[in-house]
Amino acid sequence: MIDDSTGQEPAARLLRSSFDRYLQDKGKGRGGEGGNYRRNAARELDRFAEWAAGERGDDDWTGITPEDVDRDPTFEELDERVFREYARHLDGDRGLKQNTVQTYYAYISAWCGWCVNEGYLEAHYAQRASATAPLPDDDGRKPGDQQAWTPEQRHTLTRYVDEQARESIEAYTTLPSDVDLLDKQRARYAALKAARDRALVVVLAYTAVRVGELLRDPGDPRRRGVRWEDIDLEDGSMDVYRKKQQWDAASLPDPVISPLRSYRKLLDPPTERWPVFPTLDQRTLAELVQEELADRGEPSKAIDERRGEYARDLLLALDDDIRPPSITTDGARSILQRLSTAAEIDIDHPKHDYLAPHGGRRGMGEVLVRAFGYTVAARYLDNSEEMVRERYSHIEAGKLGDTATEAINKINDDLA
Template sequence: MSTPSERRPTPEGTTVHEAVEDYLRYKIKADGSETTMRSPLESFADHCKDERGVGCVGELADQDIRSYSEHLYDRVMIDENLAASTANAYFAYVRAFLSWCVREQHLEQNPANTNTAMDPLPEDDGKRKTQYWSEDDRQQLEAYATKRVDMALEGTIRTDPKAALRDRAIVVMLGGTGARGAELFADPKDDKRPGLRWSDVDFEQRLIEVYGKSREYEEAPFPDSVHNVLERWYDYLEPPTDEWPVFPTGHYGSKEDALIKKLGEERVNAALKGGGDEGKTAVLDRLHREHEVPPPSISKEGVRRLLKRLTKEANIDPDGDYDYLTLHGARRALGRDLYANGMSEKAQEALRHKSIETTHEAYTDLQMKDVSNSIDEVRD
């Protein structure tokens, strides 16, 4: 433990980020704990600043910690990219950090030690809710999405052909690229995730550039099946600029807000009033194109609702913990198919895991199944 003379004096108004740095520097020793705790604590500090507007650590209250607990809950239950056990471990790191802040007189009491702060945490039952798209379910979903396009183009269903073509491209892209939902679709809480743009798509090299989990741009491949569907969608959409989203939203209010921000409310309202027989949605779409104002991308939540609807309409009853085909289930399935066929390194590359150990950990169940089969072969 550091002596008082080694510690820098506690300044008035220390930010959460500064307190985290002090905690990691003076309290946590280099036994691996700092590496383990740094990312979750920095993420907590980012949340306090960006989502709660907390200026210094002394301002933290139980509602701020509750907001962080709700964020962890969303990552487990909605984004499906965190285990409940990991979420609870992250909260424990934060609680320990805030206890240190009390001892350092940054805080009078620990705001994480309240039921209000802890209530939203996901229950850790020792199991991570997971899903893999089965091959049959993926093919059934893609077949239904294709049939829906045909019916929309024929006019036999009340679905806009543009929406049907976009939705099929979404389904095929999810099933064939291993990209995360946050890399393809807009995240309203993250300005750096506005959704995939056509400028991010390289048809010749058959790759897309995405803003990865590492918060750096990464290249993700896509196979012929994705290439063909995406190219047909591009030809139908005819985006006026490369900055057009690959998957534009169909939400009226979001498109209107984007136009107002660029053209001004008076101009947009005048166009809507003077549209005559042209529908209001058509007026907005025309304005976006005429003025080359890209509409917003569909959001992750919008795609989640779409998948729920398509799963039901296609009469798919998925295995696992969810009653619909989830965003992350497509990514897991692609990795599983590669991993199960002895291509663990290809699975790592497709999923863009930083290390092969991460890939092995993700598919522990397949490893155990392989071990079981090997035992059967030896003992037969």
């Protein structure tokens, strides 16, 4: 309906008018402001809106509004033919994988279903057969094809970070008493970095905790990264905010305890609220230190002088209890890329040329399923047994293959 006074479509009927409410409903945390789904959905909705307005697509694509109308697309212009064209657009020449096309379309389809429930649309056009027909079939990728650290890879990586941490800590703790203060600080920082990296690797390798449960997620304010107050080294447990949106205790097996205890002693956090895995990004720490000291009333010159007394801002932050943020999930990937290269680990995977964080969890799942079966593995992985059976179905298939081979050999022996 056109507003007679302005000649424009009422804003409530424009596609973008629904985005904020939809994203708030789908978001997590206070006010629905957080969550990976919200962030990803927002990105795909913006792309869909741009495409519908003629700002994406082929050179001859002008959008879904009439060419003689200067406004954004409205709900009245949506039907199953529009979603069919968008499916074709996603499956075009952008080089997207089949399952990626399916995922991107699913975000738009979910929004379309929400619009029906909220009264924006009369029907779920995006799910009609004619709309989804251009979508590619699933690429057939099985859970077992996803990266899982092999025992050899896990051993190589954990041995490498252990050697690096031992050497760095020994170099720091055996410095002569008359060494220059800044040189001592540099040695301590190197030891802290190596100890932090070792602790991160062993936690990812042996606990099967999801990286999003362990570290900070910028898209979800509830996931601020594990703090020392969340860890009990005596009981061997760690409180994490699970994928199921609640706090729960995760187990810390023996290979994790010693590296964490050594790292904590070296770090000596001023309070229990310090992150276990703080960022070491120099720019982030420099800004944090300057802002915090300024807030405490110190003048700029004094701040510069204080920073000049330290080889690294992290050491000043420790002394003055200026709590840094945890590293992010992306930061963990960068660390593992660096360590995988340095450890010269042989990796043959179509998607990752390094040991990705989720591969540690899947690798531990492989170990548990093979050693103790699906029920025990499901409890440790914080998943349903049904899901674990599905994700590690290749293990059961392999065991059944061995059983079949044994049966065939038995029959052949009887016939011989």
